[in-house]
Amino acid sequence: MIVLGDGVKKVEGKGSGEVMLVNNGGTLMMMGKSKITIKGDGGKGVQMGSTEKLMMMGEVEGVTEGINIKGSRGGGLSVMGMGGTTMTVNGKNDGVVGIKVEDTGTINATVMRLKIVGDRSGGSKGVEFKGTGKGGTLMLNMVEIEGFEKGVSASGKGMVTMMGGSTITVKENGTGLEVKDTASATMMGGKIVGSGGGTGTGVVMESTGTLMLTSVDISNVGGSGSNGKYGVKMMGGTVVMTSVGISGFETGVSASGKGMVTMMGGSTITVKENGGKGLEVKDTASATMIGGKIVGSGSGKGMYGVKMTGTGKLKMMGEVGISNVEKGVYVEKGTVEMMGVGISGVKMGVYVGDGTVKMMGGWITVKEGAGYGVGVGVSGGSAELMKVTIMGSGTGKGTGVYMGSEGEMMMDGVKISKVEKGVSVSKGNVMIKGGEIKGMGTGYGVIMEGGTVTMMDKVGISDVAMGVHAKSGTLKMMGNSTIIFTGDYGVKVGSGVESAILTDVKIRGMGKGYGVIME
Numbered sequence: 001m002i003v004l005g006d007g008v009k010k011v012e013g014k015g016s017g018e019v020m021l022v023n024n025g026g027t028l029m030m031m032g033k034s035k036i037t038i039k040g041d042g043g044k045g046v047q048m049g050s051t052e053k054l055m056m057m058g059e060v061e062g063v064t065e066g067i068n069i070k071g072s073r074g075g076g077l078s079v080m081g082m083g084g085t086t087m088t089v090n091g092k093n094d095g096v097v098g099i100k101v102e103d104t105g106t107i108n109a110t111v112m113r114l115k116i117v118g119d120r121s122g123g124s125k126g127v128e129f130k131g132t133g134k135g136g137t138l139m140l141n142m143v144e145i146e147g148f149e150k151g152v153s154a155s156g157k158g159m160v161t162m163m164g165g166s167t168i169t170v171k172e173n174g175t176g177l178e179v180k181d182t183a184s185a186t187m188m189g190g191k192i193v194g195s196g197g198g199t200g201t202g203v204v205m206e207s208t209g210t211l212m213l214t215s216v217d218i219s220n221v222g223g224s225g226s227n228g229k230y231g232v233k234m235m236g237g238t239v240v241m242t243s244v245g246i247s248g249f250e251t252g253v254s255a256s257g258k259g260m261v262t263m264m265g266g267s268t269i270t271v272k273e274n275g276g277k278g279l280e281v282k283d284t285a286s287a288t289m290i291g292g293k294i295v296g297s298g299s300g301k302g303m304y305g306v307k308m309t310g311t312g313k314l315k316m317m318g319e320v321g322i323s324n325v326e327k328g329v330y331v332e333k334g335t336v337e338m339m340g341v342g343i344s345g346v347k348m349g350v351y352v353g354d355g356t357v358k359m360m361g362g363w364i365t366v367k368e369g370a371g372y373g374v375g376v377g378v379s380g381g382s383a384e385l386m387k388v389t390i391m392g393s394g395t396g397k398g399t400g401v402y403m404g405s406e407g408e409m410m411m412d413g414v415k416i417s418k419v420e421k422g423v424s425v426s427k428g429n430v431m432i433k434g435g436e437i438k439g440m441g442t443g444y445g446v447i448m449e450g451g452t453v454t455m456m457d458k459v460g461i462s463d464v465a466m467g468v469h470a471k472s473g474t475l476k477m478m479g480n481s482t483i484i485f486t487g488d489y490g491v492k493v494g495s496g497v498e499s500a501i502l503t504d505v506k507i508r509g510m511g512k513g514y515g516v517i518m519e
Helices: none
Strands: 001-003 012-013 017-020 026-032 036-037 042-048 051-057 060-061 065-071 077-089 097-104 108-118 125-131 139-140 144-146 149-154 159-163 167-170 175-179 184-188 191-194 201-205 212-213 217-218 228-236 238-244 245-255 260-264 268-271 277-281 286-290 293-296 304-308 313-317 321-323 327-331 335-339 343-346 348-353 357-359 361-368 374-378 382-386 389-391 399-403 406-413 415-416 421-425 427-435 436-440 443-446 452-458 460-477 482-500 506-507 513-519
Touching: 017 406, 026 452, 042 051, 042 077, 060 277, 065 077, 077 097, 097 108, 108 125, 125 139, 125 144, 149 159, 149 184, 149 321, 159 327, 201 212, 201 217, 228 238, 238 382, 245 260, 268 277, 277 286, 293 304, 304 313, 304 427, 321 436, 327 335, 343 348, 348 357, 348 361, 348 382, 361 374, 374 389, 399 406, 399 415, 421 460, 443 452
Parallel strands: 001 026, 012 036, 017 042, 026 051, 036 060, 042 065, 051 077, 060 077, 065 097, 077 108, 097 125, 108 139, 108 144, 125 149, 139 159, 144 167, 149 175, 159 184, 167 191, 175 201, 184 212, 191 217, 201 228, 212 238, 217 245, 228 245, 238 260, 245 268, 245 277, 260 286, 268 293, 277 304, 286 313, 293 321, 304 327, 313 335, 321 343, 327 348, 335 357, 343 361, 348 374, 357 382, 361 389, 374 399, 382 406, 389 415, 399 421, 406 427, 415 436, 421 443, 427 452, 436 460, 443 460, 452 460, 460 482, 482 506, 482 513
Antiparallel strands: none
């Protein structure tokens, strides 16, 4: 054991070597006001192997690598700060590293109660784990990291674990946690936060391994202006988030490549205005969200709750809530399944440009706006709605469901109310089974400009000025269905309609208008 006490004010080195070497299971204690510093180009403050112990109360300054750990044995190496120890890494060159762990076997290293501070970008890293062996481990417990381009970087093989309320403060345009190659990482508790301006990223996952985030707050990595690029950016592997809070980013969670993201345990994403996205799924990536919320900030202008542009699969279940965004769920490709999802305060609840959407249970509340105020809009692909409730803002404007695709729309037990148009169809095949369309004494129940609409099994249309207006296409209504209208007509069949069949349909007015009009 070597002890550096108050009498040792400074251990000074020059050049690129190490100042202190701790090996063969030895112990170094830096106590009192002892300090390690290097003059010149910088080097390693302390060099360690696989089984040594370093206890620090002093400081390490002026080095390119504060502590370098290189070994292959799993004997339990540890670095422990005592009394609020700060290690400042401020070497003159770029690429400085606070603690570098080079695992050539199955190292088992622990760093505790240490604050690691840098002062530059240029490829700097607070903690770097490089596993070239069979896969060792590094545990960071009650560690604070700030002032580096990358807070923690894990590459090669092995596992990095952060716990005990550890915190990463991200430098301007930097990254909090980076996982590459086949490495894995776990962060339990703690924060990844911003410190300055620019755009930054909380977590980047491009490994084929697994990243687990539990009770972690990721916020404002763009700094005071909250201009962060990504909260979590996954480009491969598996990411599991439980009770995670993400805010202050252009994109909360981005899943791309071939990876898989799972969010659960009440995780929350707060979306930025003007193009912000809560959850983005691209390429062949897939995502699952179980419970939790995606919430827009401010007016919700230009925001997406979920944007699906890949060919993978997205599942949302367990009372997921999406609110105060312009577009709730926006699907360009792929497959989306929603069970018990609530979408509220949006101009467009669900949009399907292509692909397939299935929504079971849940609700959508929309607010009107220029070109918007649509619960579900389909311009390509197909959609299936089962026992979904769609409600307008109460002004009698907007559209419950719009079908403009050549595909198919199935509605089973759907309830639509407080909109100008319950169902609007221009193309495709729409099947409505049961359910109800209820207006506010104005507007239309169903309006057709093309396609085929079939209503059956007790469809109820009420409190609308006009029940069904078929301008073109094919209309079929049957199965003890009902139309109660307050205005001009129950059913109007235009000259462009190929055929209209009404069987076992009850039509009732309010003492005026026509039951059926044929043009």
